Amino acid sequence: MVKEHNSKQKLIEGMAELLLEKGLANTSPQDILTYSGVGKGSLYHHFKGKEDLAFYAIKYNVDQLIYFTEQVLATADNACDKLKAILEKPRNIERGCLVGQLARDRKIMSDDKLASEVSRGFEWMKLQIEELIRKGIKDNCISDKLAPLEATMLILTTLQGAYIVSKGLRDDTYFQIALSSLLKTLMK
Amino acid sequence: MVKEHNSKQKLIEGMAELLLEKGLANTSPQDILTYSGVGKGSLYHHFKGKEDLAFYAIKYNVDQLIYFTEQVLATADNACDKLKAILEKPRNIERGCLVGQLARDRKIMSDDKLASEVSRGFEWMKLQIEELIRKGIKDNCISDKLAPLEATMLILTTLQGAYIVSKGLRDDTYFQIALSSLLKTLMK
DNA sequence: GTCTATAAAGTGATAGAC
């Protein structure tokens, strides 16, 4: 189902992008309107306010994460290749992870309704990776030195941390070093 | 050298805390004044404006990180125990890492002067850990499966990511699981 | 459903008294 790009959808997708780029606190209604090219009336006709729009924008980003990840998973046959595909897929380091960037936003995570939606994305990712690890251990391609939950946490944290560390050290090459080191320690 | 808590120092330390709690974009001059208990005149007498104060506050947080980490390092004798001490020291998960929280702040990292100060903290941490890994490999207590730089990146990213993932999954127990899994994979 | 005009509240900074 392809969505029409009416004003409502333009606002949601514009806000989804701005939340990743600038964060909730630093995105003003005016920013949203300029970015989306619609008028102020539309915003307050379709949504109760900025935070209400943010909810649907976050939902959009989480749905995108799930959709894109399922696409990547479909490119490989076995658990090991699927895991590699996830870890090696091209990433927009500057912009950050579709859900990680939202989890890093204090204004989003201090609002229970918004935080729940972000958590939905994280929980989905956790389930997918944990399942892959289980299968990979059974298939004897992933080391069983760590329990599935342990390996899953190491993967999720390394991925999320890689964005921060390359930002903090202001050198994107560290992103790949972290991910390839992770693969080395996980694979048999 | 203990600093006097005059208005200038109160502003710096107040801003340092607010940057960790709320971020730069979401902290207003009024927030700073209320938190510090000083008047508006002092702020603009001692500093050029909000971002100027932010610079000194970031510097304060980075200096604190270095000071506290040196204290922790001094509690252990060998490289392996020092590394364990760093990874197992108690952390304020809700507030986040003293420098990681700053590196996650888009408003800070998009300002070159502020970002440089954050990078100083990251680069110091990278140097310390890389040195520990080198010694640990020589002492035969840390696995040499990963090169020192690789292990260092895995440590830094896991640490930073652990804050995000436990926030995203809204369950702090994942923080410890990630760190203990990391130790398991690094130690011989 | 979308736009422009308007307004209350908050932000960031300055002026001037003490």
Place this chain on the structure above:
DNA sequence: GTCTATCACTTTATAGAC
């Protein structure tokens, strides 16, 4: 060096025309 008063600007939201 610190305070209060003030000001221009932005943010957030509403009203009402089309």
